[in-house]
Each structure stands twice: as C-alpha cells, then as structure tokens.
Amino acid sequence: DIQMTQSPSSLSASVGDRVTITCRASQGISNSLAWYQQKPGKAPKLLLYAASRLESGVPSRFSGSGSGTDYTLTISSLQPEDFATYYCQQYYSTPPYTFGQGTKLEIK
C-alpha cells in the first residue's frame, strides 16, 4: 500500500502569511493527489485534485504543485477562515486510498 507522509503535523501562522504543507508518497503517484480542508465537527472539504486543479468555488489563494512522490499545498495569504486541518489523499490506481496524517494550521 502507498503511505503518505505529511509535514508539518502542526503549524502556527498569522493572517496574511504564506504557508506551505508537504506530502510525500512512498512511491510515485503520477499527480493522483487531492487536498482536503477540515474544520472541527465538520466533514472534509475538497480543495484541489490532480495535484494542482482547484475545485470549483475554492479561493485562488490555494494552490498545489508537485510530481512523482512530492507534493505541496500553498496558501498564498492566510485568511481567518483558513485555520483548519489539512489532509492530502492519494488515489493512484485501485484502492486502498490513503490520507496523510493531517496538518493542523493554527493562529499565531
């Protein structure tokens, strides 16, 4: 099974900051990577898929990049509503689909 290692596990930042979260797969996943945002008590929300494609309605301050085994989620200018937990998910080939362990983004 493909393992996803996400870093950092937590991050403190201020409104207006640029932040980057990284996800590394245990093998190449050919851009088969999605990013989700989850707020406490809520279901995950899809932000990006295919590593860099923005889901409809998601602000353009969110972007994704990467290839092979290494991928990043960048938030260009943090807004108050962005403080949440972020997960990457690989969907290369058939299941199992695996998530990273999550990055909790907190207000500094």
Added chain:
Amino acid sequence: EVQLVESGGGLVKPGGSLRLSCAASGFTFSSYSMNWVRQAPGKGLEWVSSISSSSSYIYYADSVKGRFTISRDNAKNSLYLQMNSLRAEDTAVYYCGSGIQLWSTQVWDYWGQGTLVTVSS
C-alpha cells in the same frame, strides 16, 4: 441540491454489529460510486470502503476486510455499511462521500455530516 445523510450510528459492545445508512438526494445516485471514510476521535481520516455504481466493484481497507460489508440500493438511493465483529478501534465518525461534480470514483467533492459509532463495553 446534493445531500448525503448518514444514520445508524450509536453505542455498541465489542463483538456487536451495526448497520450504517447514507441517504442520497439531489443527484442520480445510481450513476455514481460511493465511499465510506472514517475518523477516530482526535485522529486523521481513514478510507474504509468503496462501491461502484452498479455494485460490480467493491473494495475494503485491510482493517475492516471480512468484518464490514458495503452495499447499495439504487432504487432507494441509499448506501449501507454493515459492520460486524466490532472492535474498540472501530470507534469513529463514519462519513459517506462521492465524487459527484467531478464524476470521480477517487476524489470526493460531496460528503455527509457523519455518524458516530462508539464501540465500548
């Protein structure tokens, strides 16, 4: 409006059984694969199971294989998860989800609100 509404969660003793349901509306349920994802308290997301639109393809995480059964009733627009031989480590919020706007089996743009399953004596 697309809606996914889970139900059936609750408190069950170790070794017991529970059946979760996910009622779908606002889209052509029979055209889309469906999925269950769970989240233990304070922990991350874990994919549990997937079923194709016609039930031809079914997949399970190793952690639930042989104990859980996913199924669907397209006439009733409903997804199910039969959970047997439950363990404490199955305690989690269970979400159903689907890739409806994206027509994706693997990326999920719609999720239910979740239903909590607690396995404890």
